[in-house]
Amino acid sequence: MRLIGAELRCVRGGREIFAGLDFELRAGEGLLVTGPNGAGKSSLLRLVAGLLRPASGRVALEGAGPDRATPELAHYLGHLDPLKPSLTVAENLGFWTAFLGGGTGGTAHALATAGLAELKALPAAYLSAGQRRRLSIARLLAVKRPLWLLDEPTSTLDVAGQASFAALMRAHLADGGLILAATHVPLGLDGARELCLGPPSTPLEGRGGG
């Protein structure tokens, strides 16, 4: 299985974000998308997830079988954690597991792995930002999908959480999965290639500078 992006061009709000972008990702490989703010990292992930349409070019997951579209084989971990505050931790995860088509057996194990086993009866409204992110990560574990699209996955995690998420990502890659991650910080994926987008960053100008 491999993910291919060919001649991708992305236009948003009449402004070209990137053009002529090629990349290839094979099973067991991680690709880190880096670049300054506004370079199109999140847009690239949303293109692959099918949430944006490319102005030209194509994205395809090859070797996945004829009747499965790329979005159905991908987990998208965006900036937002899709949780309902009035539902408990277990109900939130249970819903996404059922909706995304996973078996119900994996949710308890996924919660335990994400470090939320003790909080499963707590309404999600009371979770901290890091705990909300852990609950989103539990979704990746509860439903098996080969392609993980991660947008700044560790931004709210504590040090221990970052380390255990890095271990989860390595396990996913060892299992033949693919990871496309937009990030500013090292994710702990050794041997992952890097795709640098966009122009060099303009530094924030200080007062009286320039």
Place this chain on the structure above:
Amino acid sequence: MAAILALLVRDLRVAVRLGGGALTGVLFFLIVVTLMPFAVGPDLALLRRIGPAILWLGALLASLLALDRLLAADYEDGSLDLILMGRAPLELVVLVKAVAHWLTTGLPLVLAAPLLGLLLNLDAATGGIVALTLLAGTPALTFLGLIGAALAVTLRRGGLLLAVLVLPLTVPVLIFGVAASNAAIVGPAPFGAPFSVLCALTLMSLVLGPFAAAAALRHGAE
């Protein structure tokens, strides 16, 4: 199918939990209907004559009140992204969301109508008839509102735009809903004709609403 069922259960749960807003619509309905006699005055004959119209207007405004959350809540917390990526057909997904929305906001209005009719000098039988027309008509309000909710999410503009988009579409529903109620109460026009048109409007919106809303959401991905 399991995905669709899970979505229905989740939406119903969210709506009935604290802060879900399932009862807010009924309370708003109650307030609007209670205010009317204060505004119109204690003329019992007049209240009885315009009672069905007041109930219908109150139900229309109350159902509009909750429409804002129908898709916007899922958009704001990122759920809509995952729903769009899912295998379940988008038309079916928005249909189920609208059904859950009607069950938790439309159906309580229908059940409250005979009770509130007493405040407008409508007897139990008359209140029951108005409730029957609401039962036939409020699904149309929800499914027409679904189109507006999808457009509001796509255009990233909230509440007020939704009301302006949806209210003109609901005019035929209001006309035939009130006409059917009045026909049954004061006559002499037959009840069947406007009631059939009302049912037809609901069935049409049931088909059009999900397709239009899904198309709007897909278009929003561009």
